[in-house]
Amino acid sequence: MQNSEYFAIFYTEHLYYIPxxxxxxxxxxxxxxxxxxxxxESSKRDIFNQNESIINVCKKENIPFQVGxxxxxxxxxxxxxxxxxxxPDSNLPHKQKVxxxxxxxxxxxxxxEDKNKFDIRFVEGDFRLRRLKELYPDAKVIWENVxxxxxxxxxxxxxEMKNELINNIGLDSTKPTLLYAPxxxxxxxxxxxxxxxxxxxxxxxxxxxxxxxxxxxKYKTQRKKFKKWQQYKNVYFxxxxxxxxxxxxxxxxxxxxxxxxxxxxxxxxxxPVICNRFIHLRLSYRIFGKYKFNKxxxxxxxxxxxxxxxxxxxxxxxxxVEQELNNPSHNHNKRVEYTKEIIGPNDGKVSVRMVDIMxxxxxx
Numbered sequence: 001m002q003n004s005e006y007f008a009i010f011y012t013e014h015l016y017y018i019p020x021x022x023x024x025x026x027x028x029x030x031x032x033x034x035x036x037x038x039x040x041e042s043s044k045r046d047i048f049n050q051n052e053s054i055i056n057v058c059k060k061e062n063i064p065f066q067v068g069x070x071x072x073x074x075x076x077x078x079x080x081x082x083x084x085x086x087x088p089d090s091n092l093p094h095k096q097k098v099x100x101x102x103x104x105x106x107x108x109x110x111x112x113e114d115k116n117k118f119d120i121r122f123v124e125g126d127f128r129l130r131r132l133k134e135l136y137p138d139a140k141v142i143w144e145n146v147x148x149x150x151x152x153x154x155x156x157x158x159x160e161m162k163n164e165l166i167n168n169i170g171l172d173s174t175k176p177t178l179l180y181a182p183x184x185x186x187x188x189x190x191x192x193x194x195x196x197x198x199x200x201x202x203x204x205x206x207x208x209x210x211x212x213x214x215x216x217x218k219y220k221t222q223r224k225k226f227k228k229w230q231q232y233k234n235v236y237f238x239x240x241x242x243x244x245x246x247x248x249x250x251x252x253x254x255x256x257x258x259x260x261x262x263x264x265x266x267x268x269x270x271x272p273v274i275c276n277r278f279i280h281l282r283l284s285y286r287i288f289g290k291y292k293f294n295k296x297x298x299x300x301x302x303x304x305x306x307x308x309x310x311x312x313x314x315x316x317x318x319x320x321v322e323q324e325l326n327n328p329s330h331n332h333n334k335r336v337e338y339t340k341e342i343i344g345p346n347d348g349k350v351s352v353r354m355v356d357i358m359x360x361x362x363x364x
Contacts, residue, residue, distance in 0.1 A: 006077040007033035008358070009092055012065075013040055015050045016211050017083035017102045018057055019244040023152035023351035024081070024100065025063060031355065037065040038072070038092060050211075057243055078362055079120075085109040087117050095363055096120065100149060100354070104261035104342060116141045120361060122354055124148045127304075127341040144357050147350035148343050151268060153246035155348030162251045169236040171204040176325055178203045179252035181245060183260035184212040188276035189222045191314060197232035199318060205229075206248050208238040210260070215240070254325055255308075256317070263308060268339040268346045270332060272324035273308030274317070307331065307338045 008028060010021045021037070028035045039054050051067060058065040066072075069092050080094035083102040096119040101110070104124055111131060115121060116139040123129045129145045157165075166173045178200065182189050189209070197205050207229060213222045230237045238248070245262065249255075255266040258276040267273045308331060309320050324330060339346055345353070 003074045004036075004072075004076075005034065006036050006075060007362075008035040008079040008081050008098075009072075009077045009094065010035065010037045011080055011082045011088050011090060011092065012037045012054060013082075013084050013088075014102070014211070015054050015057065015240075015243045018054070019150045019153065019246055020083055020100055020102050021081065021149075022061060022063075022244070023149045024354050027351040027355045031359075033355075035064065037063050038069060039065060039067045041068040053241055053243070056241065079358055082118070085112070087114050096361065098122070098358065104148065104264045111135060120144065120357065122146050122149075122357075123344070125340065125342045125344040142361070144353075145344050146353040146357070147345040147347075148265065148268070149350040149354060150244075150246055151249075151265060151343070151346060152348050152351050153244065154249050154269060157247065157250035165247055166204070166251055169206075171206075171236055172234070175202065175204045175234070176253045177206065177251055178254050178256060178321065179206045179208065179248050179266070180256045181208040181248075181260060181262045181266075182210070182213075182256075182258050182276070184210040184216070184219055184222075186259050186279040186281055187213070187222070188258040188279050189213065189225060190280035191276075191278045192225070193314060194225065194228050197229055197235045200321070201232075201234055203234065203321075205232075205235045206238065206252060207235060208242065208245055208248055211240065253328075254321060256321070264304070264338070264342045267307045267331075267335045268343040270335050270339075272328050272331065274320055274324065275305065275308050275310045276314075276317070277310050277312045278314055304338050304342060307334055307342075 010025065012018065025035055037058055039051055069090065072092060075093055077092065077094045079096050079098050080092055081098045081100055082088050083100055099115060099118040099121040113136065116136055118141050120142045123132065123143050123145045124147060125145065129143055132143060163173055171177065193199060213219045226237065229235055249266055249269060254271060255262065255273045256276060257263050257273065258279055263273050263275055309324060311317050311320050
């Protein structure tokens with residue numbers, strides 16, 4: 001039975017929470033605050049088991065961790081740090097709950113009321129902060145607009161580190177690099193060409209799908225397309241273990257995505273983004289039309305869609321890529337304006353601000 005004192009316990013439900021947590025953990029380490037990553041037990045997992053991958057990442061990054069909550073009953077902890085859409089179902093000891101959400105998000109879940117149960121919620125950008133205050137004027141949660149901690153890792157990359165990464169993943173350092181990072185649903189994957197990499201043979205292509213595309217049964221059609229793309233020499237296909245997209249942000253010249261929040265994350269680096277609007281919808285969405293789609297997506301985010309070029313047909317994608325790479329400053333003003341609204345401060349010191357705030361509210 002452990003009897004330890006922790007400044008923070010990171011409630012690690014999914015592998016893709018780690019990129020958001022890791023810069024904060026590094027900052028805690030610098031200040032010599034004890035922390036622990038707790039991985040859910042297999043019985044509480046989704047339809048697939050991520051535990052082995054999470055454990056491997058924790059070992060690689062020298063993160064203190066354990067699987068399950070057993071043995072922590074007598075421990076003390078100031079902050080339970082969470083990253084999911086739902087309030088955590090956990091008996092981990094703690095005094096305060098903190099939300100560091102895993103993605104910027106274009107979905108309505110970013111504004112649900114249950115997130116007000118947290119003691120501190122780190123918010124990304126002026127727009128989200130204003131919207132939350134409008135929706136919940138009487139909420140007791142402490143909202144702090146600090147920025148998006150995942151992007152801190154991008155600022156760590158020197159030119160030498162970028163060149164080393166490009167060589168390590170087998171790409172050509174003389175070619176421009178495209179990052180295709182679609183979400184799982186609603187996605188543009190199904191409507192992309194089977195020969196997409198060949199049509200873009202003058203470019204390096206990094207393909208980084210969402211984790212659900214890799215593993216959930218309902219996305220097996222997407223995985224068939226992935227196998228075709230993986231055969232091309234100009235492609236690096238990120239594996240499930242490539243849990244952190246930040247290094248790919250560092251080396252990519254342009255992002256192609258769709259309804260994923262990576263659009264805002266990448267644009268915050270003042271690089272061009274392309275939003276594929278030729279998304280594939282399930283039958284129920286096609287039957288019920290805009291009603292069901294709008295119910296899932298946050299309509300207030302629509303005014304930010306021109307942060308990049310919107311492409312409505314696949315056949316227009318290549319010419320738009322060429323146009324944006326030839327004139328990368330084309331949407332510079334919008335990227336700067338919307339980053340302030342959607343991302344917040346973006347200077348590589350987001351995790352520093354987060355820990356500063358936790359120190360301020362420390363009850364010990």
